[in-house]
Amino acid sequence: MSDKTVVITGATSGIGLETAALLAKEGFRVIGIGRSGERCHAARKYILEAAPEADVAYLTADLYHQREVLRVALEIHDILAEKGNGELFALINNAGCAQSYYTTSEDGIERQFALNYLAAFLLTHKLLPDLIKGRGRVIMTGSESHKGIRVHWDDIMLTHRYHPLTAYKQSKLCGMLLAKGLNDRYAGMGIRAFVVDPGLVKTDIGDKAGGIVKIVWHFRKPFGISPAVSAQTYGWICRQETHPAGLYYCKCQPCKYSREVTGQNADRLFQLSHCLCGTEQNSEVAQ
Template identity: 30%
Template sequence: MIPNRPDFGFATTADEVLDGIDLAGKTVLITGGTSGLGAESARAMAAKGAHVIITARDTEKAGRALSALKDATGAEVQAETLELGCFASIRAFADRILARDSQIDILINNAGIMACDEARTEDGLEMQFGANHIGHFLMTNLIVPSLVSGGRVVSLSSSGHQISPVVFDDIQFETRAYNRWAAYGQAKTANALFAVGLNTRLAGRGIEAFAVHPGAIMTELARHMPDDDVAMFQERIDAGTLPMKTVGQGAATQVYAATAPEIAGMGGSFLADCGICPVDAKTEVQTVVRPYAVDPDLAERLWSVSEKIVGQQFQH
């Protein structure tokens, strides 16, 4: 790791990252903010004065999350309905955000699914690529007019990107056999490449984009995993080869990417443990990023493919 703050690392929490940082007057939008890392990021940032908007698919769940956040911080947190696997829901959400004429300082693309059975989004896309990447790609580009100079966009990737690059010849698993982990790895690589492509387009406006690996945390993200995969992960945890983080530690890197002044000018980077990851093609550790996940040419190729999928070109 390239150290940014000497005291920050694996065990750093979101609250520690925000120590001394004032977010009063800032608006933060977090997708998937009702539980896990999204809810913890929302709590930590609202406690520092940010106006936080969370998104959720389930309005009842969103209501419970809002009550918990208000109780924890005293802040007024808002919720918006958003289904990232549905273009119509995404476009309606973006219309509501733009109609507010509000300014968004920080966007954290936190929502996601992991290792689910083969399924398709409402628009016919492979579910993990569609919800994890394409949904965020479309939503982010639609609300770009609301992003302010000096702002940041943070996309949650994963060390799971090491499983697979984006397989451009068969992104949707139409000719190859579906594999839940290959699909997850491809989607997480896409999240990282999106940060590279978005940063290229928005840096001129003073907006930077980052991708992060939060670490291994037990959250609802694992809800789709079959019992044999859960058992495999538990074996690694018991053996000490898969160090686990608390939710507070897991949220730290995305909060760091969203707020740390010392990484200004490093947009497009991939972070883990509150630091910039080195690019490494072979090392099997969580704190490196594969070259194919930060390659500018592949980022441009993915951008073109993504625009074709959503049927819209974005001029930023």
């Protein structure tokens, strides 16, 4: 597996860290991304203590901000050109957040939408040439909460009536639509996209949110499973010699997903996302 490179965002704790550790131990070359240089160093040390021969590197980037996404995408591209023949085997868009209050990134994007969805869209867009060359797979961290919600096309940032759970659920639905849109556009080029529902997991995502989200998470978190358990589904998808056929997976099994996950909604979201990121449609392969 040493010739297969996997990029994982949100890889310094929780699901991302355990997935990075699992894949590194199995021989994949792992590039993790985290917001804190100190936590990136600690995460790499944690992985190497369990797998001293692992090929693992960490890059620091605050993916809330588009300039940071663009910067780290260039760094990844350079690493792949040097070590991986320009091929990316898998991109795991795992970075995510929950927020109790309406706040925006420096780009003016509501922060749950910015990190949980739009950063994944932009990073995937910039790494598409490497994914195409590697006939790679894109994996989104999803949630059962994507069901029972629709995209608020008239106010996607929820500026007029913000509710933290609505924003979170919508961001996860958008992640589903990203995977659907990627498959519609690039399956013929060898790329496949998936969404993993990790279930209720004992992570610190809710602890960082403050306010009502932190309070609710305090009561829900003890009932969650270990991140190492959730990591198994990501590992299973990466381990398959041929792309699995499904879109939405939980516990290594395909699951039903929302009826809102349609080609029409994916097309509309892609168009909006290109506008929000200042990127051009149909320009990915030419980069």
